[in-house]
Amino acid sequence: MKKQSWASRIGLIVTYLILVLMVVVTLFPILWIIGASFNPGTSLFSSSMIPEKATVKHYVWLFTSPDSHYFSWYGNTLKISLINASLSVLLTAGTAYAFSRYKFAGRKHGLITFLLLQMFPPTMAMVAFYVLLNMVNLLDTHLGLILIYAGTQIPFNTWLVKGYFDTIPRGLDEAAKLDGAGHNTVFFRIMLPLAKPIIAVVALFNFIMPMGDFLLPQIILTSPENQTLAVGLFGFINEQFGQNFTRFAAGSVLIALPIAAFFLFLQRYFVSGLAAGATKG
């Protein structure tokens, strides 16, 4: 018995060692970029994690300089993210609910088609998106971008949400129907509230997505005042790497912080919602 506890104590120590090591590895790049954003210089290489002369001038520049579009980028991105999240949730929840609870033509092969569709590599699609939006006069508009985001997310997220709906006992909605509740009542008043965790996950995914994507907006949004944060920030370092790195760092910290906060706030939903949705699918 005593031997056993020695072994488990050593096991525990090893566990903590690994976990602490991983915490360091995880935090290092994050702390490094936060440090870089307070460095006085502009170059990546002269910056250090704990700057000797810390300054907030990059943050000030982002918000006050007449050359900076940061504010409108931020506004555009928030707008696109919010609309995309709401639209995606509506589309996905409806589709997933139909797949989970109803029989209809094409249901059986629909799901597996969704899975295969989402694997099609997106690069050539960029050209197609450009041509398509050009055809319907939605180039350089946020609406065009949102429609593409909301459409392309359907296959993957439908799967997640469908899996979650599947875990909700069928007796619940059947009982409601016996009591005379219509399809809409069952869907909006019973099923959607019960699926809140996975709805939160989908909303968050689609809220974050536009914040990190720079490929598509780069192609579709041509005028600088329509740009999103990701494209704008990428521009800081893409033109002359190193020249504006600290400014990029400051801009990045400002988008990463709210997302991370939001993320951690919704974390409890992840463990329950994601596991149920993803695994039962």
Place this chain on the structure above:
Amino acid sequence: MRTQTGSALSVSFIGEGGFTIVATDAKLTMQPERPSSFHRRRAALLSILVMGLGQIYNRQWWKGFSFLIAEIAFLIASFDFLNIGLWGIVTLGTEPFLDHSVLLLAQGIIAVILIIFGLGFYALNIRDAYRVGRMRDRGENPPTLRETYRMITDKGYPYLLVTPGLILLTFVVVFPILFTVAIAFTNYDLYHSPPAKLVDWVGFSNFVGMFQSPLWQNSFISVFSWTIVWTLVATTLQFALGLILAVLIHQKGVRFKKFFRTVLILPWAVPSFVSILVFSGMFDDNFGPVNTMLQNIGVGEIPWMTDPMWTRVALLLVQIWLGFPFSLALCAGVLQGISSDLYEAAEMDGATAFQKFRRITLPLVLYATAPVLITQYAFNFNNLNVIYLFNQGKPAVPGQSAGGTDILITWVYKLTFDTHKYNYAAAVTLIMSLVLMLVSLYQFRKTRAFQEEDLIQ
């Protein structure tokens, strides 16, 4: 809609203007005087002729006229579009500067999609006319407008739910795929770039040309093999790390569970393009903090950005950093769902920690997460962001058109946007998606998710 007030009799208008009294009430047990397939045939035929005509024949006026108007409106509104589109997809334009081949091709594909939608609706219209006709043949009344509405919102509810998403999906997901397929069979590249030049259909010559030119052969094989290695190693390791950490945190004696879970999930919360660009700076050969640190502990500088082998190692490390939190969150959820009875029973039998992991945890977690794991493999197969942002697929390798760390998707990206070889890019895309879809389809079929299908009703 009915000309008489009683429910027993209805007057129907047939053929050359004669009125026939048809008994419709079952109580009268009178057989319809016409052959039993009369109405359904005639209604279906009329609907084939012109949309809505069969419904009008069935005396469903509202439905019939709205179908009719819908058809006329569709034809008037889109006739030119469909006409040009169909002409365009066949010829791809005949006059440079005047005809834009690629736009014509896209319009042609949209035209085909619209026609398929139209035909589908047309088929529904015929079926509807046939069904209502059959009801009349049986002596039942055709559904009234209100009944039709109720039918649509009741039986049709799943279709109402799915339709908006499906329409968007058709244009945003299916159209790009069809477009890519089409481009793979044209000569659309820098030298055939509209509007100055026309693009032509060239059959399979892109595929043939690609496999015949040695420069391409070399690139394709080396890029393809690295793509496979990248996909397998990166995905497996990021999943394994996530799983191991989840198991470690889940252990009974471990404290600060919430702290560890929260901190270790952070890489997921930072937009990935930011972290990749930061890593790209950290792994800089000369000034990056990684090499500085390695020098301080006496290992010396490693050519992270200039030696293909080391760049690959760096990329794998970066992807593991980016990817493990998702697996951690996923596995943590699954672990919470595993009943502790299993472990207690195993402990009674004297199982070691490793045996418990190997025999209980691993199979259950793999079983539960298999579908997601497969999409993770597919995701890394198509992981453009990491490779392109970290080092643009560099360092360059002599004798091939792709860089030393290019995977298929970044190679396609460069072919598309840097060298404008759209035709080859589309051909490579087709090949890789076929491979990917077949492998995934095979894997999915093996997972339980599809064997459990149809628990419904």
